[in-house]
Amino acid sequence: MKLEKEAKKNWDLFYKRNTTNFFKDRHWTTREFEELRACREFEDQKxxxxxxxxxxxNCIFPLIEEDLHIFVYACDFSPRAVEFVKKNPLYHPERCCAFQCDLTKDNLTENVPEGxxxxxxxxxxxxxxxxDKMKLALENISKVLKPGGVVLFRDYGLYDHAMLRFKSASKLGDNFYVRQDGTRSYFFSKEFLAKxxxxxxxxxxxNEYVLRETVNKKxxxxVARVFLQSKFIKPANLQTGSGLLSYKSSKEGKQED
Incomplete structure (x- = not known):
């Protein structure tokens, strides 16, 4: 209960310590998720x-640089992270709208038009x-997603190296652990995520596991990395012609996390 109550504070302190230097820019996103290109009916469609x-x-700015016909709503639990987004030289209100949001309780429609x-x-x-709150986050996301729209998911899979490093004292529940800084991490099985x-x-x-190896030459x-890469669609009236159901699994090695 203490960790849940202090979750926002712990993530804010994480970004205070690491600023913008912890995660690398994710230039692999459009290669891994073909839908970011394929779901348009015509090339210049926004x-x-x-x-x-x-x-x-780290994900949105490579996309904004690469694709002139994209508008991004960006939200995060941490107010400090959102401020870093707004201070980025690539941030322009006509291309991006960033705001603080707890996906489990703050209604996304206050910042993003419904559907x-x-x-x-x-x-x-x-x-x-x-x-216990993951379903609330997904239901919140569903409110702003168009019928036929898609959720692109990538996260830690069961038995990833990061999971195996945790000591028993760090375990909060089934596949759920706390780091030393108070932030928490869940490790997904395909069955749990699908349900x-x-x-x-x-x-x-x-809904697939993606296996990678991280090499520390020094x-x-x-070490073996296990991620879960998945795509889910908000049901529509069988309108699959937009390309949202296409899928291409890339075999190339990429930076993760």
């Missing part, structure tokens, strides 16, 4: 995206939410 849990903008978003990205975000999204009203399109270490 794509409206919600980056739920944007951090300091206006084509694509939602949930990249290493839902794992930081208490399992979670289906209970929130989504249909599963793709220390001579090679």
């Amino acid at each position: 794509l409206v995206l919600l980056e739920a849990g944007c951090g300091v903008g 206006s978003v084509d694509v939602v990205t949930l990249i290493f975000v839902l794992s930081a939410v208490h399992p 979670l999204f289906e209970e929130a009203g989504f249909q599963s399109v793709v 220390e001579g270490l090679c």
Whole structure:
């Protein structure tokens, strides 16, 4: 209960310590998620995206640089992270709208028009939410997503190296752990994730483990990484012609997290 109450403070302190230097920019997003290109009916069509849990903008700014026909709503639990987004030289209100939001209780429609978003990205975000509140976050996201819109998901998978490093004293519940700084992380199975999204009203399109290896040449270490990469659609009247159901699994190695 203490960790839940102090979750916002702990993430804010994380960004105070690390500023914009902890995560690397995610230039792999459009290669991994073809929908960011394929869901347009014509080349110059504006794509409206919600980056739920944007951090300091490591995902959104590469997208904004690469794609002139995209508008991004970006929200994060941490007010400090949102301020870093707004101070980025690439941040312009005509291309991006950043705001602070607790996905489990703050109504997204206060900042994003209902049913206006084509694509939602949930990249290493839902794992930081208490399992009991994950469904609330997904139902909140569903309010702003268009019928036929898609959620692109990537997060920690069961038995990832980060999970195996935790000591027993760090365990809060099944597959749920706390780090030394008070931030928490859940590790997903395919079955748990599929059931979670289906209970929130989504249909599963793709739900796969992605296996990678992280090599530390300096220390001579090679560790196994396990991620879950998935795509879920908000049901519409069988309108699949927009390309939202297309999928391409990239085999290239990329920076993760």
